[in-house]
Amino acid sequence: MEAARRLRDQTLVGAGVIVLALGLAYGALDIPSDAGYAGVGPNFLPWVVAISLLVCGAFLVYEAQSGGFRDMEDGDDEKPYWPGFVWMSTGMLVNAALITTIGFVFSCALCFVLASRGLRNSQGPQTGGVRAWGTDIAVGLLIAAPVYWMFTKFLAISLPGLTQSGWL
Amino acid sequence: MEIWNQLLQGFATAGTPVNLLWAFVGCALGTAVGVLPGIGPATAVAMLLPITAKVDATASMIFFAGIYYGAMYGGSTTSILLNTPGETASMVTAMEGNKMAKSGRAGAALATSAIGSFFAGTIATIVVTLFAPIVAEFAVKLGPPEYFCLMLLAFTTVSAVLGQSTVRGLTALFVGLAAGLIGMDQITGQARYAGQVPELLDGVEIVLVAVGLFAVAEALHAVLFEGKIVESENKMSRVHMDRSDWRRSVPAWIRGTLIGTPFGCIPAGGTEIPTFLSYATEKKLAKGENLKEFGTKGAIEGVAGPEAANNATVTAALIPLLTLGIPVSNTTAILLGAFQNYGIQPGPQLFSSSSALVWALIASLYIGNVMLLVLNLPLVGFWVKLLKVPKPQLYAGILIFATVGAYGMRQSAFDLFLLYAIGVLGLVMRRFSFPTAPVVVGMILGPLAEAQLRNAMSIGEGSPMIFLQRPMSATLLVIVVVVLLAPRIIKQFSRRSIEAIG
Numbered sequence: 198m199e200a201a202r203r204l205r206d207q208t209l210v211g212a213g214v215i216v217l218a219l220g221l222a223y224g225a226l227d228i229p230s231d232a233g234y235a236g237v238g239p240n241f242l243p244w245v246v247a248i249s250l251l252v253c254g255a256f257l258v259y260e261a262q263s264g265g266f267r268d269m270e271d272g273d274d275e276k277p278y279w280p281g282f283v284w285m286s287t288g289m290l291v292n293a294a295l296i297t298t299i300g301f302v303f304s305c306a307l308c309f310v311l312a313s314r315g316l317r318n319s320q321g322p323q324t325g326g327v328r329a330w331g332t333d334i335a336v337g338l339l340i341a342a343p344v345y346w347m348f349t350k351f352l353a354i355s356l357p358g359l360t361q362s363g364w365l
Numbered sequence: 366m367e368i369w370n371q372l373l374q375g376f377a378t379a380g381t382p383v384n385l386l387w388a389f390v391g392c393a394l395g396t397a398v399g400v401l402p403g404i405g406p407a408t409a410v411a412m413l414l415p416i417t418a419k420v421d422a423t424a425s426m427i428f429f430a431g432i433y434y435g436a437m438y439g440g441s442t443t444s445i446l447l448n449t450p451g452e453t454a455s456m457v458t459a460m461e462g463n464k465m466a467k468s469g470r471a472g473a474a475l476a477t478s479a480i481g482s483f484f485a486g487t488i489a490t491i492v493v494t495l496f497a498p499i500v501a502e503f504a505v506k507l508g509p510p511e512y513f514c515l516m517l518l519a520f521t522t523v524s525a526v527l528g529q530s531t532v533r534g535l536t537a538l539f540v541g542l543a544a545g546l547i548g549m550d551q552i553t554g555q556a557r558y559a560g561q562v563p564e565l566l567d568g569v570e571i572v573l574v575a576v577g578l579f580a581v582a583e584a585l586h587a588v589l590f591e592g593k594i595v596e597s598e599n600k601m602s603r604v605h606m607d608r609s610d611w612r613r614s615v616p617a618w619i620r621g622t623l624i625g626t627p628f629g630c631i632p633a634g635g636t637e638i639p640t641f642l643s644y645a646t647e648k649k650l651a652k653g654e655n656l657k658e659f660g661t662k663g664a665i666e667g668v669a670g671p672e673a674a675n676n677a678t679v680t681a682a683l684i685p686l687l688t689l690g691i692p693v694s695n696t697t698a699i700l701l702g703a704f705q706n707y708g709i710q711p712g713p714q715l716f717s718s719s720s721a722l723v724w725a726l727i728a729s730l731y732i733g734n735v736m737l738l739v740l741n742l743p744l745v746g747f748w749v750k751l752l753k754v755p756k757p758q759l760y761a762g763i764l765i766f767a768t769v770g771a772y773g774m775r776q777s778a779f780d781l782f783l784l785y786a787i788g789v790l791g792l793v794m795r796r797f798s799f800p801t802a803p804v805v806v807g808m809i810l811g812p813l814a815e816a817q818l819r820n821a822m823s824i825g826e827g828s829p830m831i832f833l834q835r836p837m838s839a840t841l842l843v844i845v846v847v848v849l850l851a852p853r854i855i856k857q858f859s860r861r862s863i864e865a866i867g
Binding site: 309313352 | 415416418419420529530532533535536539540542543546550552553555557558581584585587588589590591592593756757758760761762764765766768769772773776778781782784785788793797798811815818819820822823825826827828829
């Protein structure tokens with residue numbers, strides 16, 4: 198059962214590569230071929246890449262269908278913990294969505310708390326409780342704020358703030 | 366003599382208090398990221414690429430070189446003390462180093478790896494000092510066809526030769542090349558694959574790809590698969606080597622350096638082959654009691670040799686990077702990206718056009734090696750504490766730094782969504798054992814190679830025969846074929862010899 202699923206996943210990866218190749222080929226149709234003296238124009242490499250990926254994808258599907266990818270590292274049998282993945286993904290996407298509105302410090306601290314929650318939960322049955330949340334919020338702010346100051350004040354890299362003061 | 370003067374000039378530049386501080390911070394940060402699991406030199410340099418907008422070129426290259434270097438020292442500390450396999454570069458160190466630590470000799474293992482790294486790093490830096498200018502002088506004579514063939518060589522080695530599977534390596538390479546295609550074509554200015562998204566017209570930032578593939582993918586992998594892994598740490602012991610340790614280490618360092626340096630010089634990259642070769646050599650040369658220690662109590666030669674080989678390779682890899690502009694690993698590819706941010710294209714002209722920068726960089730390697738020896742011998746206890754950082758905070762913290770790198774580059778929240786998408790892609794790649802180095806190398810080198818290809822074809826008035834008509838490029842094409850085959854044979858051979866004696 199497990200093995201069958203692995204083969205199915207590998208086939209999907211190969212198929213994904215093929216889809217990417219077709220997408221690139223479709224995009225390459227729009228690129229003019231005006232080559233000048235070179236004989237190869239701006240659309241040359243896109244076609245090379247698209248065709249090569251198509252070949253690679255087909256080969257990957259073939260490998261998956263005939264016993265699986267070759268020379269894989271072993272020991273990748275752990276079960277994925279999807280709830281943790283969702284926590285972390287939410288953290289990152291929320292960060293991306295909010296960073297310009299609530300500023301770097303709070304947005305990153307929020308991302309930190311959500312990601313850390315996912316990682317904590319992945320380690321075992323619901324760890325912590327209120328105290329763990331508190332710790333994460335504190336640590337998140339304690340990392341995000343100095344990082345913000347260091348980069349904006351010393352290195353003059355502009356990161357979004359909540360206020361114009363440059364401290365938050 | 367000219368080299369000597371230029372080197373002294375370099376020391377004068379690198380030795381200013383500000384630059385010394387950059388070197389020190391770089392070395393310390395490098396050691397830290399080397400020690401911390403889940404973040405390596407490539408990620409660290411990539412995250413810090415935004416500083417190239419403000420910090421001057423010499424200072425930031427010294428800083429990045431410190432990180433590049435420091436991570437090699439730090440990585441061995443982790444592989445000796447933690448019972449989890451680390452990155453490939455320190456995998457071999459882990460084999461014997463871990464055994465030594467288990468039998469109470471962690472201190473000796475750490476000492477031999479730090480001193481060996483220092484020894485090999487310094488020798489290899491001398492090689493860089495002496496040979497890089499010569500290679501540069503020679504490389505000036507190369508034209509577009511030769512450059513294209515050299516880049517082809519780099520592509521082949523990084524994708525097809527290193528790593529486990531050629532087809533997965535090539536897939537990764539072409540994915541990287543595809544990413545490099547996005548944006549404006551270098552020669553005609555034609556927009557490619559940008560769709561209606563103005564952000565894509567400038568191309569995909571290297572920071573995004575590197576940080577996404579390494580840092581974000583690492584964090585996602587950790588939350589999905591590593592929650593239940595319990596890490597155990599070996600006990601530290603006093604960092605000290607006795608007489609017999611020295612007697613056994615010194616020849617191993619020398620051999621490791623001799624093996625590692627040439628591997629770094631050729632644009633064939635990867636520390637995997639030289640470290641394995643060094644390990645096999647040490648095992649073969651060991652006799653009696655010492656041989657019995659291999660794989661049981663842990664033999665000190667098995668740490669000393671590969672560690673030296675590793676650092677020698679990594680240092681010598683700066684020769685192809687600086688003189689030809691050809692990176693063959695994740696970190697050197699990102700260093701190339703850093704140069705590009707300053708509008709500097711590493712290559713033979715670098716030694717004449719940015720001579721002050723190059724020599725300051727080389728001088729800083731000598732200085733950095735000394736700093737790292739101090740940081741890693743007397744102060745190793747401090748770094749070991751980093752291993753106690755709890756996983757949730759570590760990875761969540763890495764995401765904050767990833768945000769700085771991704772957002773700081775061009776102040777666009779769009780990039781953060783892209784970062785996440787690339788992270789998911791990296792997760793899939795990691796899960797199915799696709800190597801990541803070809804993606805990064807392909808993306809950075811791809812546009813350069815394309816320009817060289819088209820220029821070369823223009824010289825040949827549209828005929829690809831130009832690559833065969835010029836003796837040098839024809840030779841290089843032959844080398845591509847040889848390189849494609851030779852490491853396979855060596856690898857097979859070294860694997861067989863490890864099996865034979867193991």
